[in-house]
Amino acid sequence: MVTVNENFKRLPGSYLFSTIGKKVREYKAANPDKKVISLGIGDVTLPLCKTVTDALHKATDEMGNAETFHGYAPDLGYEFLRHAIRDKDYAKRGVDIALDEIFISDGAKSDSGNIQDIFGLNNRVAVCDPVYPVYVDSNAMAGRAGYFNKEEGKWTDLIYMPCLAENGFAPQLPEETPDIIYLCFPNNPTGTTIKKSELQKWVDYANENHAVIIYDAAYEAYISEEDVAHSIYECEGAKKCAIELRSFSKNAGFTGTRLGFTVIPKELVVDGTSVNGLWARRQGSKFNGTAYIIQRAGEAVYSKEGQQETKEQIAYYMRNAKIIRDSLADAGFTVYGGVNAPYIWLSVPNGLTSWEFFDKLLTEADIVGTPGSGFGPSGEGYFRLTAFGKYEDTLEAVERFKRLK
Amino acid sequence: MVTVNENFKRLPGSYLFSTIGKKVREYKAANPDKKVISLGIGDVTLPLCKTVTDALHKATDEMGNAETFHGYAPDLGYEFLRHAIRDKDYAKRGVDIALDEIFISDGAKSDSGNIQDIFGLNNRVAVCDPVYPVYVDSNAMAGRAGYFNKEEGKWTDLIYMPCLAENGFAPQLPEETPDIIYLCFPNNPTGTTIKKSELQKWVDYANENHAVIIYDAAYEAYISEEDVAHSIYECEGAKKCAIELRSFSKNAGFTGTRLGFTVIPKELVVDGTSVNGLWARRQGSKFNGTAYIIQRAGEAVYSKEGQQETKEQIAYYMRNAKIIRDSLADAGFTVYGGVNAPYIWLSVPNGLTSWEFFDKLLTEADIVGTPGSGFGPSGEGYFRLTAFGKYEDTLEAVERFKRLK
Numbered sequence: 001m002v003t004v005n006e007n008f009k010r011l012p013g014s015y016l017f018s019t020i021g022k023k024v025r026e027y028k029a030a031n032p033d034k035k036v037i038s039l040g041i042g043d044v045t046l047p048l049c050k051t052v053t054d055a056l057h058k059a060t061d062e063m064g065n066a067e068t069f070h071g072y073a074p075d076l077g078y079e080f081l082r083h084a085i086r087d088k089d090y091a092k093r094g095v096d097i098a099l100d101e102i103f104i105s106d107g108a109k110s111d112s113g114n115i116q117d118i119f120g121l122n123n124r125v126a127v128c129d130p131v132y133p134v135y136v137d138s139n140a141m142a143g144r145a146g147y148f149n150k151e152e153g154k155w156t157d158l159i160y161m162p163c164l165a166e167n168g169f170a171p172q173l174p175e176e177t178p179d180i181i182y183l184c185f186p187n188n189p190t191g192t193t194i195k196k197s198e199l200q201k202w203v204d205y206a207n208e209n210h211a212v213i214i215y216d217a218a219y220e221a222y223i224s225e226e227d228v229a230h231s232i233y234e235c236e237g238a239k240k241c242a243i244e245l246r247s248f249s250k251n252a253g254f255t256g257t258r259l260g261f262t263v264i265p266k267e268l269v270v271d272g273t274s275v276n277g278l279w280a281r282r283q284g285s286k287f288n289g290t291a292y293i294i295q296r297a298g299e300a301v302y303s304k305e306g307q308q309e310t311k312e313q314i315a316y317y318m319r320n321a322k323i324i325r326d327s328l329a330d331a332g333f334t335v336y337g338g339v340n341a342p343y344i345w346l347s348v349p350n351g352l353t354s355w356e357f358f359d360k361l362l363t364e365a366d367i368v369g370t371p372g373s374g375f376g377p378s379g380e381g382y383f384r385l386t387a388f389g390k391y392e393d394t395l396e397a398v399e400r401f402k403r404l405k
Numbered sequence: 406m407v408t409v410n411e412n413f414k415r416l417p418g419s420y421l422f423s424t425i426g427k428k429v430r431e432y433k434a435a436n437p438d439k440k441v442i443s444l445g446i447g448d449v450t451l452p453l454c455k456t457v458t459d460a461l462h463k464a465t466d467e468m469g470n471a472e473t474f475h476g477y478a479p480d481l482g483y484e485f486l487r488h489a490i491r492d493k494d495y496a497k498r499g500v501d502i503a504l505d506e507i508f509i510s511d512g513a514k515s516d517s518g519n520i521q522d523i524f525g526l527n528n529r530v531a532v533c534d535p536v537y538p539v540y541v542d543s544n545a546m547a548g549r550a551g552y553f554n555k556e557e558g559k560w561t562d563l564i565y566m567p568c569l570a571e572n573g574f575a576p577q578l579p580e581e582t583p584d585i586i587y588l589c590f591p592n593n594p595t596g597t598t599i600k601k602s603e604l605q606k607w608v609d610y611a612n613e614n615h616a617v618i619i620y621d622a623a624y625e626a627y628i629s630e631e632d633v634a635h636s637i638y639e640c641e642g643a644k645k646c647a648i649e650l651r652s653f654s655k656n657a658g659f660t661g662t663r664l665g666f667t668v669i670p671k672e673l674v675v676d677g678t679s680v681n682g683l684w685a686r687r688q689g690s691k692f693n694g695t696a697y698i699i700q701r702a703g704e705a706v707y708s709k710e711g712q713q714e715t716k717e718q719i720a721y722y723m724r725n726a727k728i729i730r731d732s733l734a735d736a737g738f739t740v741y742g743g744v745n746a747p748y749i750w751l752s753v754p755n756g757l758t759s760w761e762f763f764d765k766l767l768t769e770a771d772i773v774g775t776p777g778s779g780f781g782p783s784g785e786g787y788f789r790l791t792a793f794g795k796y797e798d799t800l801e802a803v804e805r806f807k808r809l810k
């Protein structure tokens with residue numbers, strides 16, 4: 001008799017953003033006259049820039065012509081895109097990454113969910129708290145997380161690294177030694193980051209303890225300060241212990257276009273086994289590449305014009321971040337983040353829980369945000385706002401916020 | 406100390422088509438003057454049809470405009486595409502599938518590799534032999550396959566269902582009772598299929614034994630005979646036991662464009678748990694949808710013009726199939742398949758092994774095929790040729806074949 005994966009049954013409720021989506025749909029259906037502004041899910045609103053749509057058109061024409069048609073893509077992705085990544089994301093910053101250390105994918109969510117596939121089930125996993133839910137859920141599905149303790153809001157077998165206001169939302173080295181450490185800087189959801197010298201400590205810690213760091217750098221394009229690393233490989237020794245995940249979603253508006261990549265240096269060897277080779281095998285067997293036209297769109301992001309146009313998009317969103325941050329601070333809210341990341345992390349006022357504040361904000365101000373507790377128990381009492389809205393909507397949202405208080 | 410997934414270390418060699426790709430690249434590099442014709446990997450050669458490229462252009466323009474831009478797609482995929490699938494693939498054939506039983510993905514390879522995620526590790530898995538390697542490799546990576554016995558070419562814990570000339574390449578009900586049964590009709594690699602009445606026996610068997618059938622219907626568009634089911638749900642009771650995988654790769658030339666879908670009826674309940682809900686959770690947590698523009702391209706396939714244009718492509722490939730089948734039979738080869746599928750399955754002559762014939766064909770006739778043994782031990786002595794080449798190349802290839810003998 002067939003059985004299901006029992007680990008799935010232990011998952012509490014649905015995926016966070018699915019739950020929020022459902023709540024918002026129901027509210028809109030019941031209040032069709034209300035103008036709901038979303039500062040909730042981290043989804044971009046600016047259209048694809050011209051250089052990118054030009055590349056899509058051109059590649060589409062190629063796909064419509066027998067002479068220039070492309071079937072299955074190479075396993076790792078097209079060299080033209082991996083070349084651009086190697087040169088512009090790494091070599092430019094003094095980091096030497098080889099072409100066959102870069103794996104093109106359909107986005108960082110898939111990669112961050114699937115990467116645990118290549119590791120043993122007995123590894124102890126450490127996550128920041130609050131945390132992007134995919135790291136937790138994918139390990140829970142595989143059975144590495146144990147059981148979910150509803151009262152604590154924690155999985156029994158995960159190591160939680162609380163990131164709170166008192167430590168500047170930076171995780172501290174955990175008491176128990178983990179085998180796999182998920183880090184995300186600039187951080188989703190707190191919108192904060194750590195200095196390169198702090199990141200170096202994590203790299204040293206991982207190397208000393210034979211741990212692997214899964215480093216999610218999806219928001220690196222938003223870094224504005226000098227002493228923050230854009231890639232973990234800027235730290236010495238990181239190639240021996242770190243996997244880096246990157247995305248085109250936030251730096252070029254590809255949330256609905258789907259493109260990302262994972263870097264696994266060949267120096268990363270676990271007990272004699274090349275982790276790069278394991279991922280190559282995993283992707284070769286369970287993935288079939290990203291559309292040619294979308295890889296061409298990704299290449300266009302690295303062109304001179306593409307860089308200029310996407311920089312303008314990032315500046316647009318970061319202007320929103322500053323508006324939210326400054327206006328809410330002026331209005332008496334306690335706010336964090338929004339300097340090196342498109343997220344603002346807000347202390348929920350008046351002793352409300354995160355979900356109570358979610359409901360209040362939705363019903364009293366028609367604003368969608370994300371409850372901090374959805375990201376882990378240490379997110380309780382906090383609330384995430386994103387800077388990905390339209391400028392005018394962001395202005396209106398902060399006005400509504402001021403009236404709310 | 407971190408550990409890797411030990412199951413990966415048990416995998417013999419690399420993914421079949423990666424191995425072939427490497428051999429061919431090396432041969433071409435050493436023989437730059439030779440015109441190598443590939444009848445190997447099942448990759449299409451005709452360009453995307455006009456209706457599809459028109460849809461891509463239109464959707465790209467939408468993505469370049471703030472008013473019509475699309476960010477993250479809905480979890481299950483856009484309704485416009487699921488509507489088209491429900492109506493044209495199912496309702497038209499008298500099969501009632503609900504919109505929320507359809508999950509859009511980036512292709513059937515991802516889905517057929519990932520679907521095992523939602524089942525327990527203790528399930529006994531049955532596969533046809535020969536078989537599309539993804540079913541085997543993905544279960545081996547999860548630990549359901551046991552150990553690979555090199556001498557037998559088999560995994561210790563899988564149930565193999567030999568498909569040989571003497572049984573018309575149809576699997577027989579296995580002696581041991583499996584929990585999960587992978588079936589693919591029209592079949593890759595043998596190019597053969599079974600009648601609907603035979604498929605009904607499998608559905609009845611699965612329901613009697615509380616087993617799940619994972620039904621890969623990637624080649625359904627190539628069915629030319631009346632008594633062959635296009636969907637397993639044409640069989641009575643299939644909604645209680647079967648998951649169906651579909652692809653746009655072969656019916657619309659999307660190998661380099663990436664689109665597929667999986668159907669999981671809500672009636673499919675395992676020990677009180679909705680399998681549909683498990684997959685929704687898996688995809689919601691570890692996947693982030695397919696590009697908007699590509700979902701629009703998929704919708705265009707279902708338009709009147711799209712249906713006409715893709716039917717012409719299929720007719721083109723099936724003409725190739727007939728040429729290969731008839732010419733090789735005339736030349737004294739024993740051939741199977743090619744009537745309801747774009748694959749021809751060839752008995753390797755002169756007592757050569759499949760890989761010996763691969764090398765002979767490559768070096769003496771500059772033709773790439775796929776060794777049958779790459780698909781499982783019962784594939785030894787057979788060889789797969791695909792009809793996806795260009796017409797002129799196919800003609801030239803069969804001439805070279807005739808000279809080879």
